[in-house]
Amino acid sequence: MPPRTVGPSREATAQTRRRGEELKQAIFGAVLDELRTTGYARLTMESVAGAAGTGKSALYRRWPDKEAMVRDALRSTLPDPDEVPRTGDTRTDLVALLRFLQAVFNRTRGTLFQVAASEAGTDTGFMRSLVNDHVVTPCKVRIGEVLRDALPDGGEPPSDLDLLAEVGPAMLTHRCLTGDATISDGYVEAVVDGVLARLTGQGPARGPDARP
The missing domain is CATH 1.10.357.10 (Tetracycline Repressor, domain 2)
Known part of the structure; x- marks a missing residue:
């Protein structure tokens, strides 16, 4: 058989x-x-x-x-900035948005995102484009909305408001791409307070415990 x-x-x-x-x-x-x-x-x-x-x-x-x-x-692994809740408190909302970026960068440091970016970025840049298009840019837009809502009623927005909205994401992105230490909560809060101080003159004073 x-x-x-x-x-x-x-x-x-x-x-x-x-x-x-x-x-x-x-x-x-x-x-x-x-x-x-x-x-x-x-x-x-x-x-x-x-x-x-x-x-x-x-x-x-x-x-x-x-x-x-x-x-x-x-x-499919990237979170959505639109899911970050708004509370109406300017500082709380700015910290939440930057902590969203902080979580993305801290989670991906030294893992597949950086591996793919280092191997493919010089040829096509698609990895940086992916993170920028789906995380960083939407986060800038949300930050700009929060900053505009923080203006006094009838107040004229500063001419550099859009630039101010880029400060936080740009500083966190720089830390990630230059391979610096993991982004800390203190660093995030220091960046937010610097933006608030520039926009409203009401950024809270920072003590030594808030150092990045």
């Missing part, structure tokens, strides 16, 4: 039968794992398909190339 042919394992069959959101999340998980273990330069559509337990055609139906695929995978 001829030996029985062994078919695909149940696990492999289950993987190939995944559809829709379940398959997409498996692919995203594989992308993140590949970035951690091999880096962006060596990541391929083939390696991701193998790690996700699917075929390359499933990837190419969704994305034209690996950059688009990596962009979507990383974007």
